[in-house]
Amino acid sequence: MVRPANSSDVDALYELASHTDGGLLNLPHDRDALKARLGWSEASFARQLEAPENELYFLVLENEDTGAIGGCACVFSRIGVPWPFYSYKIATHTHVSRELSHSFAARLLHIVNDFDGAAEVGGLFLHPDHRSGGLGALLARSRYLFIAQHRERFPEKIIADLRGYVGPDGSPFWNAIGRIFFGRDFREADHYNALHGNQFIADLMPRYPIYVDLLPKAARECIGRAHDQAIPARRILEAEGFSHDGYIDIFDGGPTLSAQIANLRTLRESREAVVTDTLSPDENGGAALVTSGALKSFRVWRDILVDDGGEARLLTARRAGVGAAIRYVA
Template sequence: MLVIRPIEQRDFPALKLIAIESGHGFTSLPVNDELLQNKINHSEASFRSRPAAKGEHLYFFVAEDTETGEVVGTTALDAAVGLSSPFYTYLLGKQVHSSPKLGIYNVVETLTLTNDYTGVSELCTLFLREQARQGLNGRLLSKCRFLFLAEFSELFDRRVLAEMRGVSDDNGNSPFWSWLQEHFFSMDFPTVDYLTGIGQKGFIADLMPKYPIYVNLLSKEARSVIGKTHDKTRPALRLLEEEGFAWRGYVDIFDAGPSVECDLKHIRSVHNSRRLTVQIGHPVHTSKYLVSNTHFSSFRALIGELAINEEKAQAVITREVACLLKVEDGDTIRVVEIG
């Protein structure tokens, strides 16, 4: 069984291994010891004392195998992006060129550089190691964040986004970036991906085209991947779409992968989750639920079997599940059907 918990200092070796395995295009986990350590430090500081409101806080979680103690995945919530350094996206839009006198009316697509997501909360750093990609593990890793969002909604923006990795090959070559590189930059995609991951984003403002790019001027290969998702990221996108996330035309400035978003209160697992009182016992007529405790700094989440007593608003769980969630009789948990 996997249990989700906040990252700790002892998880650094596992985090570095995951960063290596995640490959090109996974900007939020650069293979850089200092930056990875900073993420752990940032998350620990965010969890140390519950903030009064939304701010530049990172809530970084790991998935731990309860049998082996091995960390097999990561997932995170960035409470507000773009506050201390710009958060860039392209917005796919339209411009009309018309001349009634000549009888000409043309609609062309454009890509405009924006900072529209400044202050928005982000789902990020979702990665499950290959040996753990089975059963409901992927759902747990993705959806556990929604129980945290539901329980501590005051710490997050009303809008929640997720950047999906765009199309690139095994060597890190991105068709979209190849066109940008040819016309505006002199760096390959792995290099620019790494620089962004370590926070060196100044070159974006310096070198990115300042005016809208006409999509029809891009290469056929670049046009074909706008808003498209990397093969390995499609399962994650499907899980988010189940929750109500949708693409509204924003794409990554490097690989043109889609950014999907949803109002926090409209996220299915946020809206449908509920608090129940714990009763430790031997549940019968059980169903699988995504379940978490309601603790902040010692947050835990898992997928487990439980029985619900609707009349008493109680969840009957086993002693084993209670121990993993760090709860006792009479405590409160948050549950939602896993779907």
């Protein structure tokens, strides 16, 4: 089951973070940073509003039998506040010499704020013991079901920053650009960003376009390349309707995917119904992700159901309760 995280989850999330290699901005292996995120999330779930401001909705995957936390995922309602959200945009500029009868198409990296005001999904991480059985899809799609249930809390556009390639010596992309300007290695800068935000980027990053061909080969090969562990997440995002339009992360060069929220598969295909009864085990129902409740009461689980014109019978109707309003998606 997926539910909103709360402050009592800090120890479980700290343990979960120990299974990352320190490269997940939204799941830092830092107890104080996790406490701050959980506090931010709890305040966001409690806030009454009619438009997105600067909310973080932190969700966790919980084993209902044991209470163990097997994963987490985040939704940010509006990025670019209180500090800008920076990306590199890849552009092509063609140089032509008529005298030499030669042309050259140069790729350039421009630092931009094109995604300020968009929502963002991130922080998707599963414990190594839970990376099978469709739990990744359950956790990932629960974010879009949350958006569908609380549409007024989100803007029109949404992005996902995929983790870029990191090798034994850190990020080749960061080593070629960021390290020169900031004087810190990748993990130190990434950790600082997780704790203190990215104002330091605005202070120190280069203002002029960077010619890709002047970068070392190892850095060039990282541009738009997702970390091996992020490839399954990329497939899930692309199946949902996200695409890569030439934006990359300024830290590790990983791809930034984007979509219009209205075009997301989960929002387009989800249906609303009212629970009327329990589905008999011998009935042929369809597998679905089901959600009920709002804000702090929001829950998502896998179920079998039959929908008769908006009246639904669920195999585990007790989860929502007869008479409860649900949303589901196959």
